Amino acid sequence: MEEERQWILEVLAGNKKAYAHIINKYKNPLFATILRMTRNPQDAQDLVQEAFIKVYHQLNKYSGNGPFSSWMYRVAINHCMDEFRKKRYKMKQVQVDDDMVQDHHHPEVIFLKKEKNRLLEKLLLTLPEEERMILLLRYVNELSYSEISGIIDLPLSDVRNKLHRAKKKLRNTAEREGGYFHELSNGR
Incomplete structure:
Protein backbone atom coordinates (compact mmCIF):
# COMPACT_ATOMS: atom_id res chain seq x y z
CA MET A 1 0.00 0.00 0.00
CA GLN A 93 -17.91 -17.04 -26.32
CA VAL A 94 -14.23 -17.50 -25.51
CA GLN A 95 -12.59 -20.28 -27.43
CA VAL A 96 -9.76 -21.77 -25.39
CA ASP A 97 -7.01 -22.92 -27.68
CA ASP A 98 -5.06 -25.97 -26.48
CA ASP A 99 -1.84 -24.01 -27.00
CA MET A 100 -3.03 -21.42 -24.45
CA VAL A 101 -3.03 -24.03 -21.70
CA GLN A 102 0.49 -24.29 -20.32
CA ASP A 103 0.01 -27.05 -17.81
CA HIS A 104 2.51 -29.87 -17.62
CA HIS A 105 0.23 -32.30 -15.80
CA HIS A 106 -1.30 -35.43 -17.16
CA PRO A 107 -3.51 -34.84 -20.25
CA GLU A 108 -6.60 -36.12 -18.48
CA VAL A 109 -6.10 -33.59 -15.67
CA ILE A 110 -5.75 -30.81 -18.21
CA PHE A 111 -8.92 -31.92 -19.96
CA LEU A 112 -10.88 -32.07 -16.70
CA LYS A 113 -9.70 -28.61 -15.64
CA LYS A 114 -10.66 -27.15 -19.01
CA GLU A 115 -14.06 -28.85 -18.90
CA LYS A 116 -14.71 -27.62 -15.37
CA ASN A 117 -13.74 -24.05 -16.33
CA ARG A 118 -15.96 -24.23 -19.41
CA LEU A 119 -18.91 -25.36 -17.33
CA LEU A 120 -18.27 -22.70 -14.70
CA GLU A 121 -18.16 -20.00 -17.38
CA LYS A 122 -21.43 -21.38 -18.76
CA LEU A 123 -22.99 -21.19 -15.28
CA LEU A 124 -21.76 -17.62 -14.83
CA LEU A 125 -23.35 -16.60 -18.13
CA THR A 126 -26.76 -17.50 -16.71
CA LEU A 127 -26.46 -14.59 -14.26
CA PRO A 128 -27.40 -10.98 -14.99
CA GLU A 129 -24.36 -8.83 -15.77
CA GLU A 130 -24.36 -6.95 -12.46
CA GLU A 131 -24.57 -10.12 -10.36
CA ARG A 132 -21.84 -11.76 -12.45
CA MET A 133 -19.61 -8.71 -11.97
CA ILE A 134 -20.16 -8.72 -8.20
CA LEU A 135 -19.27 -12.42 -8.03
CA LEU A 136 -16.12 -11.88 -10.07
CA LEU A 137 -15.00 -8.90 -8.01
CA ARG A 138 -15.58 -10.81 -4.78
CA TYR A 139 -14.13 -14.22 -5.63
CA VAL A 140 -11.71 -13.63 -8.51
CA ASN A 141 -10.34 -10.27 -7.41
CA GLU A 142 -10.92 -10.98 -3.71
CA LEU A 143 -12.33 -7.53 -3.00
CA SER A 144 -14.28 -6.75 0.16
CA TYR A 145 -17.99 -5.97 0.11
CA SER A 146 -17.26 -2.31 0.83
CA GLU A 147 -14.72 -2.13 -2.01
CA ILE A 148 -17.25 -3.66 -4.40
CA SER A 149 -19.89 -1.24 -3.14
CA GLY A 150 -17.62 1.67 -3.99
CA ILE A 151 -16.64 0.30 -7.37
CA ILE A 152 -20.12 -0.32 -8.71
CA ASP A 153 -21.77 2.46 -6.72
CA LEU A 154 -24.34 0.35 -4.88
CA PRO A 155 -25.17 0.36 -1.18
CA LEU A 156 -23.37 -2.31 0.83
CA SER A 157 -26.65 -4.09 1.60
CA ASP A 158 -27.46 -4.32 -2.13
CA VAL A 159 -24.03 -5.81 -2.85
CA ARG A 160 -24.58 -8.47 -0.18
CA ASN A 161 -28.11 -9.22 -1.41
CA LYS A 162 -27.07 -9.46 -5.06
CA LEU A 163 -24.13 -11.70 -4.16
CA HIS A 164 -26.41 -13.95 -2.12
CA ARG A 165 -28.96 -14.10 -4.97
CA ALA A 166 -26.23 -14.82 -7.52
CA LYS A 167 -24.87 -17.72 -5.48
CA LYS A 168 -28.38 -19.07 -4.97
CA LYS A 169 -29.06 -18.89 -8.72
CA LEU A 170 -25.80 -20.72 -9.42
CA ARG A 171 -26.72 -23.42 -6.89
CA ASN A 172 -30.15 -23.86 -8.47
CA THR A 173 -28.69 -24.05 -11.97
CA ALA A 174 -26.02 -26.51 -10.82
CA GLU A 175 -28.68 -28.63 -9.15
CA ARG A 176 -30.73 -28.75 -12.36
CA GLU A 177 -27.79 -29.44 -14.65
CA GLY A 178 -25.62 -31.58 -12.36
CA GLY A 179 -22.11 -32.24 -13.65
CA TYR A 180 -18.99 -30.99 -11.94
CA PHE A 181 -20.77 -28.43 -9.84
CA HIS A 182 -23.07 -30.72 -7.89
CA GLU A 183 -21.26 -29.50 -4.75
CA LEU A 184 -22.76 -26.05 -5.34
CA SER A 185 -26.22 -27.49 -5.04
CA ASN A 186 -25.34 -28.89 -1.62
CA GLY A 187 -24.85 -25.36 -0.29
CA ARG A 188 -21.05 -25.41 -0.22
Whole structure:
Protein backbone atom coordinates (compact mmCIF):
# COMPACT_ATOMS: atom_id res chain seq x y z
CA MET A 1 0.00 0.00 0.00
CA GLU A 2 2.79 2.41 0.92
CA GLU A 3 4.68 1.35 -2.19
CA GLU A 4 1.64 2.23 -4.34
CA ARG A 5 1.40 5.67 -2.74
CA GLN A 6 5.05 6.26 -3.61
CA TRP A 7 4.48 5.22 -7.22
CA ILE A 8 1.45 7.51 -7.46
CA LEU A 9 3.40 10.46 -6.03
CA GLU A 10 6.22 9.81 -8.51
CA VAL A 11 3.80 9.69 -11.45
CA LEU A 12 2.09 12.88 -10.32
CA ALA A 13 5.52 14.53 -9.99
CA GLY A 14 6.19 13.77 -13.65
CA ASN A 15 7.94 10.39 -13.54
CA LYS A 16 5.87 8.56 -16.14
CA LYS A 17 8.02 5.44 -15.83
CA ALA A 18 6.74 4.88 -12.28
CA TYR A 19 3.34 4.10 -13.78
CA ALA A 20 4.81 0.86 -15.15
CA HIS A 21 4.89 -0.49 -11.58
CA ILE A 22 1.14 0.09 -11.23
CA ILE A 23 0.47 -1.55 -14.59
CA ASN A 24 2.62 -4.57 -13.74
CA LYS A 25 0.88 -5.04 -10.41
CA TYR A 26 -2.69 -4.84 -11.74
CA LYS A 27 -2.61 -5.90 -15.40
CA ASN A 28 -3.32 -9.61 -14.81
CA PRO A 29 -6.15 -9.29 -12.27
CA LEU A 30 -7.73 -6.47 -14.28
CA PHE A 31 -7.46 -8.49 -17.50
CA ALA A 32 -9.05 -11.51 -15.80
CA THR A 33 -11.97 -9.39 -14.59
CA ILE A 34 -12.55 -7.69 -17.93
CA LEU A 35 -12.15 -10.97 -19.86
CA ARG A 36 -14.97 -12.44 -17.82
CA MET A 37 -17.08 -9.40 -18.62
CA THR A 38 -16.37 -9.40 -22.37
CA ARG A 39 -15.74 -13.11 -22.97
CA ASN A 40 -13.38 -12.05 -25.77
CA PRO A 41 -9.58 -11.89 -25.18
CA GLN A 42 -8.89 -9.21 -27.81
CA ASP A 43 -11.67 -6.93 -26.58
CA ALA A 44 -10.51 -7.48 -23.00
CA GLN A 45 -6.93 -6.57 -23.91
CA ASP A 46 -8.10 -3.39 -25.66
CA LEU A 47 -10.31 -2.41 -22.72
CA VAL A 48 -7.51 -3.03 -20.21
CA GLN A 49 -5.17 -0.76 -22.18
CA GLU A 50 -7.84 1.93 -22.45
CA ALA A 51 -8.61 1.58 -18.73
CA PHE A 52 -4.96 2.04 -17.77
CA ILE A 53 -4.80 5.16 -19.94
CA LYS A 54 -7.95 6.48 -18.25
CA VAL A 55 -6.56 5.70 -14.77
CA TYR A 56 -3.33 7.48 -15.69
CA HIS A 57 -5.16 10.62 -16.79
CA GLN A 58 -7.37 10.59 -13.69
CA LEU A 59 -4.63 9.71 -11.20
CA ASN A 60 -4.74 13.22 -9.74
CA LYS A 61 -8.36 12.53 -8.72
CA TYR A 62 -7.35 9.66 -6.42
CA SER A 63 -7.79 11.12 -2.95
CA GLY A 64 -5.84 8.50 -1.03
CA ASN A 65 -8.93 7.63 1.00
CA GLY A 66 -9.38 3.89 0.71
CA PRO A 67 -7.34 1.38 -1.25
CA PHE A 68 -5.94 2.46 -4.60
CA SER A 69 -7.03 -0.87 -6.09
CA SER A 70 -10.71 -0.13 -5.36
CA TRP A 71 -10.46 3.29 -6.98
CA MET A 72 -8.63 1.86 -10.00
CA TYR A 73 -11.18 -0.96 -10.46
CA ARG A 74 -14.00 1.58 -10.28
CA VAL A 75 -12.42 3.70 -13.04
CA ALA A 76 -11.72 0.61 -15.18
CA ILE A 77 -15.14 -0.99 -14.76
CA ASN A 78 -16.94 2.31 -15.34
CA HIS A 79 -14.94 2.68 -18.54
CA CYS A 80 -15.94 -0.84 -19.63
CA MET A 81 -19.59 -0.23 -18.84
CA ASP A 82 -19.49 3.03 -20.84
CA GLU A 83 -18.00 1.15 -23.79
CA PHE A 84 -20.62 -1.59 -23.50
CA ARG A 85 -23.38 1.02 -23.59
CA LYS A 86 -21.82 2.84 -26.53
CA LYS A 87 -21.35 -0.26 -28.62
CA ARG A 88 -24.32 -2.21 -27.27
CA TYR A 89 -21.80 -4.85 -26.50
CA LYS A 90 -22.83 -8.46 -26.95
CA MET A 91 -21.14 -11.20 -24.97
CA LYS A 92 -19.01 -13.51 -27.10
CA GLN A 93 -17.91 -17.04 -26.32
CA VAL A 94 -14.23 -17.50 -25.51
CA GLN A 95 -12.59 -20.28 -27.43
CA VAL A 96 -9.76 -21.77 -25.39
CA ASP A 97 -7.01 -22.92 -27.68
CA ASP A 98 -5.06 -25.97 -26.48
CA ASP A 99 -1.84 -24.01 -27.00
CA MET A 100 -3.03 -21.42 -24.45
CA VAL A 101 -3.03 -24.03 -21.70
CA GLN A 102 0.49 -24.29 -20.32
CA ASP A 103 0.01 -27.05 -17.81
CA HIS A 104 2.51 -29.87 -17.62
CA HIS A 105 0.23 -32.30 -15.80
CA HIS A 106 -1.30 -35.43 -17.16
CA PRO A 107 -3.51 -34.84 -20.25
CA GLU A 108 -6.60 -36.12 -18.48
CA VAL A 109 -6.10 -33.59 -15.67
CA ILE A 110 -5.75 -30.81 -18.21
CA PHE A 111 -8.92 -31.92 -19.96
CA LEU A 112 -10.88 -32.07 -16.70
CA LYS A 113 -9.70 -28.61 -15.64
CA LYS A 114 -10.66 -27.15 -19.01
CA GLU A 115 -14.06 -28.85 -18.90
CA LYS A 116 -14.71 -27.62 -15.37
CA ASN A 117 -13.74 -24.05 -16.33
CA ARG A 118 -15.96 -24.23 -19.41
CA LEU A 119 -18.91 -25.36 -17.33
CA LEU A 120 -18.27 -22.70 -14.70
CA GLU A 121 -18.16 -20.00 -17.38
CA LYS A 122 -21.43 -21.38 -18.76
CA LEU A 123 -22.99 -21.19 -15.28
CA LEU A 124 -21.76 -17.62 -14.83
CA LEU A 125 -23.35 -16.60 -18.13
CA THR A 126 -26.76 -17.50 -16.71
CA LEU A 127 -26.46 -14.59 -14.26
CA PRO A 128 -27.40 -10.98 -14.99
CA GLU A 129 -24.36 -8.83 -15.77
CA GLU A 130 -24.36 -6.95 -12.46
CA GLU A 131 -24.57 -10.12 -10.36
CA ARG A 132 -21.84 -11.76 -12.45
CA MET A 133 -19.61 -8.71 -11.97
CA ILE A 134 -20.16 -8.72 -8.20
CA LEU A 135 -19.27 -12.42 -8.03
CA LEU A 136 -16.12 -11.88 -10.07
CA LEU A 137 -15.00 -8.90 -8.01
CA ARG A 138 -15.58 -10.81 -4.78
CA TYR A 139 -14.13 -14.22 -5.63
CA VAL A 140 -11.71 -13.63 -8.51
CA ASN A 141 -10.34 -10.27 -7.41
CA GLU A 142 -10.92 -10.98 -3.71
CA LEU A 143 -12.33 -7.53 -3.00
CA SER A 144 -14.28 -6.75 0.16
CA TYR A 145 -17.99 -5.97 0.11
CA SER A 146 -17.26 -2.31 0.83
CA GLU A 147 -14.72 -2.13 -2.01
CA ILE A 148 -17.25 -3.66 -4.40
CA SER A 149 -19.89 -1.24 -3.14
CA GLY A 150 -17.62 1.67 -3.99
CA ILE A 151 -16.64 0.30 -7.37
CA ILE A 152 -20.12 -0.32 -8.71
CA ASP A 153 -21.77 2.46 -6.72
CA LEU A 154 -24.34 0.35 -4.88
CA PRO A 155 -25.17 0.36 -1.18
CA LEU A 156 -23.37 -2.31 0.83
CA SER A 157 -26.65 -4.09 1.60
CA ASP A 158 -27.46 -4.32 -2.13
CA VAL A 159 -24.03 -5.81 -2.85
CA ARG A 160 -24.58 -8.47 -0.18
CA ASN A 161 -28.11 -9.22 -1.41
CA LYS A 162 -27.07 -9.46 -5.06
CA LEU A 163 -24.13 -11.70 -4.16
CA HIS A 164 -26.41 -13.95 -2.12
CA ARG A 165 -28.96 -14.10 -4.97
CA ALA A 166 -26.23 -14.82 -7.52
CA LYS A 167 -24.87 -17.72 -5.48
CA LYS A 168 -28.38 -19.07 -4.97
CA LYS A 169 -29.06 -18.89 -8.72
CA LEU A 170 -25.80 -20.72 -9.42
CA ARG A 171 -26.72 -23.42 -6.89
CA ASN A 172 -30.15 -23.86 -8.47
CA THR A 173 -28.69 -24.05 -11.97
CA ALA A 174 -26.02 -26.51 -10.82
CA GLU A 175 -28.68 -28.63 -9.15
CA ARG A 176 -30.73 -28.75 -12.36
CA GLU A 177 -27.79 -29.44 -14.65
CA GLY A 178 -25.62 -31.58 -12.36
CA GLY A 179 -22.11 -32.24 -13.65
CA TYR A 180 -18.99 -30.99 -11.94
CA PHE A 181 -20.77 -28.43 -9.84
CA HIS A 182 -23.07 -30.72 -7.89
CA GLU A 183 -21.26 -29.50 -4.75
CA LEU A 184 -22.76 -26.05 -5.34
CA SER A 185 -26.22 -27.49 -5.04
CA ASN A 186 -25.34 -28.89 -1.62
CA GLY A 187 -24.85 -25.36 -0.29
CA ARG A 188 -21.05 -25.41 -0.22
